[in-house]
Amino acid sequence: MRFLVVGAGAVGGYFGGRLQEKGEDVTFLVREGRKKQLEKTGLVIESVHGNVTFKPKTILAGEEVEAFDVILLSTKAYHLEGAMEGIKPYVGQETVILPLLNGILHIDRLKETFGEERVIGGLCFIETTLDQTGKVIQTSAKHDLVFGELSSERSVRVLKIEDAFSGSKIEYRLSENINQDLWNKYLFISTMSGITTLMRAPIGPILEQPSGRATISLLIEEIVSLMKRIEAPLPENIETQLLKQIEGLGYSMKSSMQRDMEKLLPVEADHLHGYLLEIAKKEQISVPILEAIYTNLKVYEKDLR
Numbered sequence: 323m324r325f326l327v328v329g330a331g332a333v334g335g336y337f338g339g340r341l342q343e344k345g346e347d348v349t350f351l352v353r354e355g356r357k358k359q360l361e362k363t364g365l366v367i368e369s370v371h372g373n374v375t376f377k378p379k380t381i382l383a384g385e386e387v388e389a390f391d392v393i394l395l396s397t398k399a400y401h402l403e404g405a406m407e408g409i410k411p412y413v414g415q416e417t418v419i420l421p422l423l424n425g426i427l428h429i430d431r432l433k434e435t436f437g438e439e440r441v442i443g444g445l446c447f448i449e450t451t452l453d454q455t456g457k458v459i460q461t462s463a464k465h466d467l468v469f470g471e472l473s474s475e476r477s478v479r480v481l482k483i484e485d486a487f488s489g490s491k492i493e494y495r496l497s498e499n500i501n502q503d504l505w506n507k508y509l510f511i512s513t514m515s516g517i518t519t520l521m522r523a524p525i526g527p528i529l530e531q532p533s534g535r536a537t538i539s540l541l542i543e544e545i546v547s548l549m550k551r552i553e554a555p556l557p558e559n560i561e562t563q564l565l566k567q568i569e570g571l572g573y574s575m576k577s578s579m580q581r582d583m584e585k586l587l588p589v590e591a592d593h594l595h596g597y598l599l600e601i602a603k604k605e606q607i608s609v610p611i612l613e614a615i616y617t618n619l620k621v622y623e624k625d626l627r
């Protein structure tokens with residue numbers, strides 16, 4: 323299969339790099355500055371699962387090449403519109419779009435733009451960042467990629483994608499209930515990013531404080547109440563499961579949103595927490611901790627301007 327990876331950043335660079343390391347046909351759609359950097363240094367991955375450096379195939383938006391079999395979309399939500407415009411020339415009749423964005427809103431936008439039949443569900447669990455030299459630095463034990471048909475069908479195309487991942491260093495899973503997986507991840511990431519950005523701290527020091535643990539528990543309750551109100555497919559006892567999962571994280575674990583704030587980069591406040599607050603407003607549900615998190619993020623965004 324021919325893969326187009328949108329961007330060669332922390333997430334796309336890692337998963338696309340692991341596919342190329344295995345020997346799959348991978349091309350990276352990048353901006354001119356990143357293209358020049360990659361031509362000079364190669365794509366460098368420094369990972370707890372093994373280092374690798376190679377010369378990637380790259381294209382710039384608008385270059386004429388054939389449509390791809392799979393487009394791996396791993397941009398931030400605030401780059402989604404631009405990314406969709408950039409990939410339009412490379413989407414053919416049989417192209418599959420596999421998004422790895424956080425949240426849920428992007429699924430509908432992709433369906434509206436490219437057609438429901440071209441979009442499958444996907445998510446990842448990984449702690450990775452780009453350093454100042456453009457290296458992909460991956461530090462977590464988890465480097466998981468989960469994907470599947472939104473209909474839960476084990477289609478020929480997702481089986482082909484599974485085969486492409488087979489033999490790579492990616493921990494992958496073909497899901498039979500990707501919708502539930504997406505909502506579970508949304509719940510986790512909105513909780514984790516919300517509390518760590520609000521407290522400006524990794525999860526360990528927050529959990530050390532009795533009030534910190536209590537605040538996390540209340541935040542989970544708020545978000546779950548919103549998701550259940552719109553009948554999101556969450557499993558039973560998700561609150562207890564999620565709190566236990568967070569308590570099991572490493573002491574120094576940070577959310578990617580917190581790392582972005584530390585680098586003075588944009589954040590996905592509206593895509594993640596803002597969407598939840600829209601539900602709260604519509605359903606008239608009080609969510610004071612979520613309100614505080616969103617206010618903190620919007621004040622940060624204003625200071626960036």
